[in-house]
Amino acid sequence: MIVVLLNVYLVILFLLVKLNIIRFSLFWKISPVLVFLFLLVGLFIPMGWGAPQGNALVVRNSVAIVPNVAGEVTDVPVKANTPLKAGDTLFKIDPQPYQAKLDALKAQLGLNQQRLEETTRLQTTGAGRAYDVEQRQAEVEQLTAEIAGAAWDLDKTVVRAPADGYVTNLALRAGARVSSLPLAPVMAFIDTADTIIGVEIAQINARYVEPGQAVEITFKFAPGRIFTGKVETVIQAVATGQVQTSGSAVAPSGILTAPLVVRVRLDDQAFAASLPAGSTGTAAIFTDHVKSTHIIRRVVLRQVAIMNYINPF
Structure with a gap:
């Protein structure tokens, strides 16, 4: 400009x-x-x-799907990159071992309840001990708790979508064996319930950015168009300022002035939901300072929007 x-x-x-x-x-x-x-x-x-300007990026939360129970996969009804609703079935695990365990526990519970009734009747007539009644009661309560756990395991043989979204890079097939180890996810689920748009702003220009300020964004995905929004928050940490628990002494490294990230929310939520994860663009934030420069920034942003028709980078 x-x-x-x-x-x-x-x-x-x-x-x-x-x-x-x-x-x-x-x-x-x-x-x-x-x-x-x-x-x-x-x-x-x-x-x-x-009116600071910076690169914008659309990201979505990814959930690593790890089943709560282990077993052989019997059905994978989902298709990759197909919209799903929360609660839709992702895949099923063979329920037979868990159903058998549940049936066995229920049979034991029936027997122990019968024995509890008998020992209670004997204790009432003076022919039995109170200790035996208490022991049978404890066994019934233990089996009841085990049945609840077995029923939970049986229910978890059907793995469901945790939120609205879709499965990507789907490789799971029927016949595969899955485990409940947290380090062995079987598929990646992309949560589309919330669209996160982050804007990188140089630290020297970020000091006047506050929640609620107006934002304009143009995306490579939609060249020639300008979208309005609001600042949600200024993320108060970047990786270079993070300290992790370690048994090592401080290891000094080169200090880099990394940009801060501002999270914004588009006014057009329908369009925001349609943006693919990884979409990039350019955003301008209009603060309460030096308002005379806002018109120039708006012109510059519209030039960028037009250039998006021919500029792939």
Whole structure:
């Protein structure tokens, strides 16, 4: 944009000199440098504070699907990248071993309940001990708890979608054996219930960004279009500022001034939901400072939106 404005000034200056309206003196010869410095110091540097611009990225939460029980997969009814609702079946595990365990526990419970009734009757008539009644009661309660656990295991042989979304990179097939180990996920589920849009803002320009401020974004996915939104939050941490628990002493490394990430929310939620994860774009945040630069930033962003038709990067 600064190049465009400078070129406009040079054209005007050329016409004024050509029409003999002004004399091409030393002042006018060095005036392009002065105009450039004025635009840089008086407009474009303050514009970074008042209307910072940065790269935008659409991300979605990914859930590693690990079954709660182990066994052989009998059915995988889902298809990759097909929309699913929360609770839809992802795959099924052979329920027979878990059903057999549940039936055996129920049979034991029936027998122990019968014995509890007999020992209670004997204790009432004075022919039995209170200890035997208490022991049988404890066995019945233990079996009841085990039945509840076995019923839960049986229910978990049907693995369901944790939220609205879709399965991607699906390789699971019937006949495969799965386990409940947390380090052995069997599929990746992309949660589409919430669309996260992050904007990278240079630290020098992020100090005036606050929740609720207006945002405009253009995406490579939708060239030529501008979408409005609001700042949700400024994420208060980046990886370079993170300390993890370790048994090692501090290992100094090169300090990099990484950009801060601002999370924004589009006003058009229907369009936000249609954005593929990984979509990129350019966003501008309009703060309460140096408002005179907002119009220039809006023009610059629209130039970027138009260039998205031909610029793949």
